[in-house]
Amino acid sequence: MSRALRRKLAWIAAGLFCFVAGWALPGWGGLAAFALAYAIAGWEVLWTALRNIARGEVFDENFLMAIASLGAIALGDVAEGAAVMLFYQVGEWFQAFAVGRTRGSVAALMDLRPESARVRRDGREAEVVPEEVRPGETVLVRPGERIPVDGVVLSGLSALDTAALTGESLPREIGPGENAASGCINLTGLLEIRATKAYADSTVARILALVEEAAERKARTEAFITRFARWYTPVVVVAAVAVAALPPLLAGGAWGTWVYRALTFLVISCPCALVISVPLSFFGGIGAASRRGILLKGSTCVETLANVRTVVFDKTGTLTRGAFAVTQVRPVGMSRERLLEVAAHAESVSTHPLAAAVVRAWGTSIRAGAVTEAREVAGQGVRVRFEGHAVLAGNARLMASAGIALPPADEPGSVIHVAVDGAYAGSLLAEDTPKPDAAEAIAALRAVGVRRTVMLTGDGESAARRVAAALGLDRFFAKLLPADKVAHVEELLRETRADDPRARLAFVGDGINDAPVLARADLGVAMGALGSDAAIEAADVVLMDDKPSKIAVAIRIARGTLAIAWQNIVFAVGVKAAILVLGALGLANLWAAVFADVGVCFLAVLNAIRALRLR
Amino acid sequence: MKKSFRLSNLDCANCAAKLERALNRLDGVERATVSFLAQRLSIEAADERFEAVAAEAKALVRKLEPDVTVA
Numbered sequence: 001m002s003r004a005l006r007r008k009l010a011w012i013a014a015g016l017f018c019f020v021a022g023w024a025l026p027g028w029g030g031l032a033a034f035a036l037a038y039a040i041a042g043w044e045v046l047w048t049a050l051r052n053i054a055r056g057e058v059f060d061e062n063f064l065m066a067i068a069s070l071g072a073i074a075l076g077d078v079a080e081g082a083a084v085m086l087f088y089q090v091g092e093w094f095q096a097f098a099v100g101r102t103r104g105s106v107a108a109l110m111d112l113r114p115e116s117a118r119v120r121r122d123g124r125e126a127e128v129v130p131e132e133v134r135p136g137e138t139v140l141v142r143p144g145e146r147i148p149v150d151g152v153v154l155s156g157l158s159a160l161d162t163a164a165l166t167g168e169s170l171p172r173e174i175g176p177g178e179n180a181a182s183g184c185i186n187l188t189g190l191l192e193i194r195a196t197k198a199y200a201d202s203t204v205a206r207i208l209a210l211v212e213e214a215a216e217r218k219a220r221t222e223a224f225i226t227r228f229a230r231w232y233t234p235v236v237v238v239a240a241v242a243v244a245a246l247p248p249l250l251a252g253g254a255w256g257t258w259v260y261r262a263l264t265f266l267v268i269s270c271p272c273a274l275v276i277s278v279p280l281s282f283f284g285g286i287g288a289a290s291r292r293g294i295l296l297k298g299s300t301c302v303e304t305l306a307n308v309r310t311v312v313f314d315k316t317g318t319l320t321r322g323a324f325a326v327t328q329v330r331p332v333g334m335s336r337e338r339l340l341e342v343a344a345h346a347e348s349v350s351t352h353p354l355a356a357a358v359v360r361a362w363g364t365s366i367r368a369g370a371v372t373e374a375r376e377v378a379g380q381g382v383r384v385r386f387e388g389h390a391v392l393a394g395n396a397r398l399m400a401s402a403g404i405a406l407p408p409a410d411e412p413g414s415v416i417h418v419a420v421d422g423a424y425a426g427s428l429l430a431e432d433t434p435k436p437d438a439a440e441a442i443a444a445l446r447a448v449g450v451r452r453t454v455m456l457t458g459d460g461e462s463a464a465r466r467v468a469a470a471l472g473l474d475r476f477f478a479k480l481l482p483a484d485k486v487a488h489v490e491e492l493l494r495e496t497r498a499d500d501p502r503a504r505l506a507f508v509g510d511g512i513n514d515a516p517v518l519a520r521a522d523l524g525v526a527m528g529a530l531g532s533d534a535a536i537e538a539a540d541v542v543l544m545d546d547k548p549s550k551i552a553v554a555i556r557i558a559r560g561t562l563a564i565a566w567q568n569i570v571f572a573v574g575v576k577a578a579i580l581v582l583g584a585l586g587l588a589n590l591w592a593a594v595f596a597d598v599g600v601c602f603l604a605v606l607n608a609i610r611a612l613r614l615r
Numbered sequence: 616m617k618k619s620f621r622l623s624n625l626d627c628a629n630c631a632a633k634l635e636r637a638l639n640r641l642d643g644v645e646r647a648t649v650s651f652l653a654q655r656l657s658i659e660a661a662d663e664r665f666e667a668v669a670a671e672a673k674a675l676v677r678k679l680e681p682d683v684t685v686a
Contacts, residue, residue: 004624055678061629096626103652213619216648216657226632276628276651283652 002100008093015041015086022079034078042069042085059233061270068266072590075260084267084594091598095276098605102280105287105612112164112183112204117148130182130199139193141186150182150202151193158189165207166545167293183207206536210295214286217298218279221565225278229271236580240265243584257586264583267593273572277604278565284611285561292615293544294554301540304523305558309503310496311450311551312489314517315457315464317510318527319441319471319548320432324353324414326361328429332407339426343418346384346393349374354414355382357430358393377401381416392419399424431463437549439471444552448559451499454492456485485517493522506541508551514538525551553615560614568604575600616665619657620673622649624682634679641675643668656685 018037022030042065049063065088073081117130118140125140130148133139138154141147147160159171162184171187174180180193183204199205218226244262247253282299289296296302316322331339344362347355349371359366373385380401381394392402393416399406404419416428442453455476457464464478477488489507496503507514507521510528515538518524526539528546536542543550579596582588588596625631631651638647638658646659656676660668673685 004626051681092627095628099628099652103654213657216650216653216655218648226635229629229632230636270629272627272629275632279628279650279652 005093005096005100008089008096011040011044012086012089012093015082015089019079019082019086022082031078034082038069038073038078038082038085041082041089042066045085045088059237061233061272064233064237064266064269068263068590071259071263071266075256075263080590084590087594087598088267091272091601094598094602095272095605098609099276099280102284102287102609102612112146112208114146114148114182114204118142118145130202133195133199135195135197137195139195141180141191141193143186143188143190145186147180147182147184147186147191147193148202149195149199150197151180151195153178153180154192154194156189156191158191159187161185161187162545165203165293167291168545207295210297210536210542211286211290214296214298217300219282219299219303221303221562221569222279222282222299225274225569229275232271232274233269236265236269239580240269260590261583261586264588264590264593265580267590268576268579268597270597273576273597273601273604274569276601277568277572277608280605280608281561281565281568281611284608285557285564285614287612288561288614289554289557292550292553292557294550294557295542295544296554296558297540297542301523302558302561304504305506305541305555306562307502307504308506308523308555309450309500310452310454310492310505311445312454312456312492312505312507312521313473313548314485314507314509314514315455315459315467315476316432317546318508319438319455320434320467322432322510324357324430325433326357326428327431327433329361329426330429331426332424334420334425339418339428342386342389342391342420342425343393343416343428345371345386346382346391346418347416349384350376350382354416354430358416358428361428389420390422393417431466432459434467434471435546435548437547441548441550441552442471442473444549445555448552448555450552450555451503452492452496454488456480456488458482482513482516485514486520489517489520493520506551508548510546525554557614561611564607564611568607571607572600572604616662617657617659618665618669619655621686622654622656622676623684623686625649625651625654625680626682627651630680634676634683637675637679638672641668641672644672647672 015037018033018040022033022037025033045062046066049060049066052060052063069081069084072084114130116127117133119126119128119133120138120140133149139148139151153174153176155176157175160174162172163169165181165183180191182202240262243265244259247258248255282302285302286296313319329336329340340362344359345366347358348366371384371386375383377383377394377398380398381392384391392398396406396417399417399419402419404424406417406424414430416430418425418427445453453473455464455468455473457478458480459478461478464476468476493505496505504522506523506525507517508525508527509518518526518538523541524539525541525543527543541554575596579588579593583593628651631649635647635649638644643660643664644658648657658669658672676683676685
């Protein structure tokens with residue numbers, strides 16, 4: 001609690017004490033106590049009202065509260081005037097308190113800011129603020145410390161806690177040559193990192209800027225509330241004047257009765273419950289999403305996300321790992337193990353991604369001396385001598401050039417044929433395999449009401465078909481060039497709108513080469529953003545890790561947030577309207593009005609804070 | 616050019632909304648946003664006039680909400 005809040009609480013407590021004393025004391029003593037309670041609770045409001053009138057601002061809630069409470073006193077009830085002021089202050093205090101707490105917990109969620117950095121300079125270790133680290137310098141990060149700037153590990157093996165960035169609780173292993181993202185906590189071993197970026201360009205600084213700016217991109221619902229608030233106060237004041245003056249003038253009503261009824265209008269003239277609870281709901285929702293490693297670039301994204309009915313995926317790196325793995329081994333005339341051993345040794349001389357997949361598939365270490373006379377044939381494969389045998393490993397063209405006949409086959413993915421001493425020995429099939437949570441991601445999207453799931457890929461038809469079938473996608477388009485992807489997204493946008501004009505389309509990519517598509521879609525989602533600047537720039541929603549299942553989570557959080565915001569709008573407007581009607585009919589007195597008003601604010605703020613706990 | 620400022624002691628949501636409206640009416644301001652929750656003010660204005668506009672905006676904040684400080 002801040003000092004200002006504590007001071008205000010002390011004033012309220014003093015006011016309440018005098019108020020209670022007012023009931024206890026008889027006669028003039030009680031009246032004096034109520035007057036004192038009013039002065040303690042209300043001096044600040046009265047003072048601000050006067051100050052604002054001097055500046056020419058009349059429809060100010062301080063002024064209106066002053067009129068309402070002074071009016072009650074003038075009509076002869078000092079206790080009521082004091083109560084109005086006191087409860088108004090309680091409401092204001094609670095508002096400030098709740099907002100402070102929410103801000104604090106969102107800030108804690110995003111507490112990524114590294115305190116300091118240890119830099120090796122002139123052979124000595126110096127502790128500096130992260131902003132002073134220059135790219136190219138060597139930074140030391142001990143276990144338990146936060147990585148201050150983005151860099152590449154020079155030496156050391158460790159595990160990183162990326163939870164603050166990705167929401168992922170499993171530590172990530174890291175070693176020499178790998179990228180270390182700032183904001184992660186080093187867990188086990190000392191790491192030496194060469195800084196590749198200055199602090200301001202590092203992941204952590206960019207994320208913090210993004211989250212802070214998110215509040216500036218206001219949702220349509222928020223803009224609506226701001227417009228509503230602007231008209232609400234003047235309309236209520238005009239209505240109050242009408243209620244006070246018209247019945248006595250036109251129908252001969254008693255002035256005291258109708259002025260009193262008008263005062264109940266003024267008590268609820270502040271649109272605070274709305275103005276605070278709706279943005280607070282969005283803020284909470286954005287905070288809840290960031291806790292799961294989902295960064296929303298503004299409240300606008302919450303509304304768009306909630307209406308997503310079509311999700312278009314880029315295949316490679318989004319639904320699939322973006323790395324080859326051997327999925328089938330078909331030996332001819334030798335054991336499966338032997339074929340893998342021969343192929344792995346032959347491919348060990350190559351740097352091709354397919355070759356690396358074959359070596360990984362064998363899984364046992366390569367006997368370096370066993371391979372001789374290695375020669376790589378560009379675009380075809382390798383020719384080596386392994387344990388005295390002439391081995392060929394590569395594509396169909398390599399086999400053709402050696403005059404080796406292949407069995408007829410039409411396979412998706414990439415095939416590596418192997419021949420030993422001039423005889424065909426079998427083949428290995430390598431594919432880009434789906435991510436472990438990809439099928440679950442599609443099912444979860446369907447469960448939250450997404451009607452179309454579509455995959456776009458530059459890969460061949462048969463490989464795309466297999467992935468689409470395995471994951472349960474509705475549709476896929478294969479053999480696409482980058483420009484084709486934009487055209488397909490435009491067509492899908494039209495289809496989505498044809499179903500329902502409010503339906504939205506999200507495109508999910510890994511942020512590499514798909515900026516035009518990200519921009520064309522209603523909502524661009526970039527994933528695996530840990531360390532990728534392009535993705536953070538281009539997208540509306542950034543998934544810090546590379547899990548497609550987070551998209552359904554984001555949609556759920558967005559829907560929950562929007563529901564809470566609308567609950568608050570309906571509730572607050574409904575209660576205020578009810579008080580207006582009851583007040584005009586003389587069924588609600590000032591006590592009821594101020595209780596209802598403060599109560600609405602209280603409940604709406606509590607409801608908004610619920611958004612922070614959405615998951 | 617766009618620049619953000621940190622606000623402190625902005626303690627009422629409706630005041631923030633009023634402040635935002637007033638700032639957007641200020642001559643030279645292309646877009647101003649006041650975020651009560653982030654306690655931030657951001658101002659967009661033409662590069663060559665930015666310093667003058669920002670100074671005027673700060674003066675307006677001081678006038679409308681004397682308790683609020685802009686940093």
